[in-house]
Amino acid sequence: MKKILLPVIILAVFLLGALLLSAYQPDRQTRDAVSPDVLVETQSLRVETAPVLIESQGTVQPSTETTLVSEVSGLVTELSPVFVAGGVFRKGDVLIRLDPLDYAVTVRQAEAALAASQARLTEELARRQAEEANWRQSGRSLSDAPPLLMREPFIAEADANVKAAQAELDKARLYLGKTEIRAPYDGMVKSRQADIGQYVSPGTPLGVTFATNSAEVRLPVTASSLPLLDIPAYGSIANGPSVKLTAQFGSQTVQWKGDIVRSEGVVEGSTRMHVLVAEVHDPYGMTRSNSKMPLKAGLFVRASITGISLDSVQAVPRSLIRRNNEVLVADKGVMRLRQVNVRYAAAGMAYVDSGFQTGDRLITTVLEDPLEGTPIIDRSQSDGTGEG
Numbered sequence: 106m107k108k109i110l111l112p113v114i115i116l117a118v119f120l121l122g123a124l125l126l127s128a129y130q131p132d133r134q135t136r137d138a139v140s141p142d143v144l145v146e147t148q149s150l151r152v153e154t155a156p157v158l159i160e161s162q163g164t165v166q167p168s169t170e171t172t173l174v175s176e177v178s179g180l181v182t183e184l185s186p187v188f189v190a191g192g193v194f195r196k197g198d199v200l201i202r203l204d205p206l207d208y209a210v211t212v213r214q215a216e217a218a219l220a221a222s223q224a225r226l227t228e229e230l231a232r233r234q235a236e237e238a239n240w241r242q243s244g245r246s247l248s249d250a251p252p253l254l255m256r257e258p259f260i261a262e263a264d265a266n267v268k269a270a271q272a273e274l275d276k277a278r279l280y281l282g283k284t285e286i287r288a289p290y291d292g293m294v295k296s297r298q299a300d301i302g303q304y305v306s307p308g309t310p311l312g313v314t315f316a317t318n319s320a321e322v323r324l325p326v327t328a329s330s331l332p333l334l335d336i337p338a339y340g341s342i343a344n345g346p347s348v349k350l351t352a353q354f355g356s357q358t359v360q361w362k363g364d365i366v367r368s369e370g371v372v373e374g375s376t377r378m379h380v381l382v383a384e385v386h387d388p389y390g391m392t393r394s395n396s397k398m399p400l401k402a403g404l405f406v407r408a409s410i411t412g413i414s415l416d417s418v419q420a421v422p423r424s425l426i427r428r429n430n431e432v433l434v435a436d437k438g439v440m441r442l443r444q445v446n447v448r449y450a451a452a453g454m455a456y457v458d459s460g461f462q463t464g465d466r467l468i469t470t471v472l473e474d475p476l477e478g479t480p481i482i483d484r485s486q487s488d489g490t491g492e493g
Contacts, residue, residue, distance in 0.1 A: 142480040147435045147466040150419045155456045157333045157412030157449055161324040161381075165404045167315035168384065169290065175305040176283045179203030184301060188312065192294040193391070201286040201299060201311055208281040215277040219270035226263035232256050291391070292316045295402070320388040320400055322350065322363070324408050325378035333412040333449060336368050336381065348383040350406040352398075359398045361385050365410065383408060415448055418456040421467060426455050433468040433475055434461065440468065440479040 183202035187194050194200065233256040240250050252258065295313040299305065326334070337345045345365035352359055363385035372379055387393060388400035400406075425432060431442045445460030466483065 142482045143440065143472070144482050144484055145435065145440075145468050145470040145472070146485045147468050147483050148485065150421075150461055150465060150467055152417050152419060155415045155418050155420065155449070157415060158451060159326055159330045159334060159410040159412050160451065161326055161408045161410065163322040163324045163383075163406065163408065165320050165322050165385075165388070165400055165402050165406060167317075167402050168319040168321050169292075169316035170295070171289060171314050173200070173286055173311040173314060174307075175203070175286065175309045175311060176307055177203065177208070177280050178306050179205075179207070179284055179304070181299055181301055181303045181305060184297075184299070188294055188297055190294055190296055193317070194288045194292060194294070194314075196288055196290050198288045199285050200288055200294075200314075203284040203286075203305070205281055205284040208277065208284055212274065212277040212281050215270065215274035219267065219274050222263065222266040222270040226260070226267050229256050229260045229263045233260060286311060288314065290316045291318060293389070315402060317389045317391050318387065320385050320402065321366075322348075322383045322385070322406060322408065323369070324348070324365075324381045324383055324410065325373065325376065326381060326410070328377070328379060330412075331379060333415075334365070334381075334410060335413060336365065339368075339370070345381075346411045348411070349409045350383070350385065350400070351409075352400075352404055352406045354398060357398075361388070361397075361400050361406075381410070383410075415456055415458070418448055418458050419461060421445070421455045421457055422469075423450055423453055423455045424471075425467065425469065430460075432457075432460070433472065434465040435468055435481055435483050436462070436465055438480060438483070440475055440477065440481050441465070442475070442477050 180203060181201060182204050185194070185198065185200045186192070187198070188200045236254055236256060237247060237250070240247060240254070247255075292314050295315055297312040299309075299311040305311065334346055337343050345367075348363045348365060350361045350363060363383045365381050366384045367382050369380040369382065385400055390397060390399055421432060426445075426447065427433070427442075429444060430447055431444050434441050434443050443460050443462070443465065445457040447455045448458045449456045466485075468481075
């Protein structure tokens with residue numbers, strides 16, 4: 106009998122304890138009703154004017170780059186000392202000389218042929234004068250003289266031969282001049298592909314040069330950035346926004362100034378980016394004396410493009426912009442979610458041009474699961490540290 110009653114007594118004790126605990130447990134609604142408001146910090150929203158800087162990057166390339174080729178055949182007999190990679194030259198400098206002997210001989214032959222043709226023409230003109238004198242002595246008018254008797258066909262032929270000989274001489278002199286390959290502009294040698302004793306034919310590459318008067322950088326930007334930039338119209342010669350280029354050389358940061366001069370007419374297929382072209386004048390410092398590092402072709406640089414100024418915007422830290430461009434604000438002691446329009450974002454800040462309401466204060470406290478309509482206590486206002 107005792108074995109049967111003992112389990113029953115134990116079970117009764119446990120049931121009694123459970124009933125007592127449930128009787129003293131506060132109701133959930135009661136707990137929620139007495140829970141404290143959410144403590145937050147806020148800051149005021151100020152309307153301001155924000156300058157726009159669009160960030161990009163690219164590689165420096167020469168504005169003009171030329172592959173020098175030979176227009177005539179010949180043996181390379183001389184190279185300029187500056188015709189080496191990195192060599193600096195001026196427009197008109199002789200960079201390469203080919204053996205001119207064959208072309209000089211051709212010039213002398215053309216000169217001789219021209220002299221012979223001119224002598225033949227002089228002879229025919231003298232014969233016509235003699236025939237005109239004989240015709241006048243006969244008492245007849247020169248207008249009645251037959252053209253053949255007046256040597257007109259022979260004079261025309263001799264005159265044509267003179268012109269042809271002159272053309273051959275001009276051609277021979279031109280080819281002789283082409284044995285000297287001259288610099289087409291002020292610039293620098295990128296690479297050399299010819300050497301002393303090498304025989305070259307027309308079209309043989311001799312080297313690559315580039316102009317040093319200016320350099321270009323292709324800067325990709327997104328489609329959303331274009332309305333924020335004052336880009337020159339196609340065909341316009343006016344410069345666009347200014348650009349600041351920077352590059353790192355060890356611990357030293359070097360800057361160069363340039364301008365946007367045009368926008369490329371196509372969108373890059375793989376990235377869907379729009380490409381702006383920045384131009385920097387005198388990248389190697391050839392026309393001025395300074396100690397700035399040269400902006401070398403092939404250098405990777407970062408770019409800050411000056412855009413328009415945004416009027417009547419409000420700055421919001423980007424970390425406070427939630428999904429769907431929603432921002433937490435304090436409105437009369439209650440938490441509200443405002444969906445805002447971000448006009449421009451950079452350097453940790455977003456600039457909003459619409460979405461806030463009068464009296465809103467930006468909640469700067471990070472909350473994991475905020476609920477619309479939650480009562481709040483604005484610590485910034487209560488302790489007197491809030492902005493006006």
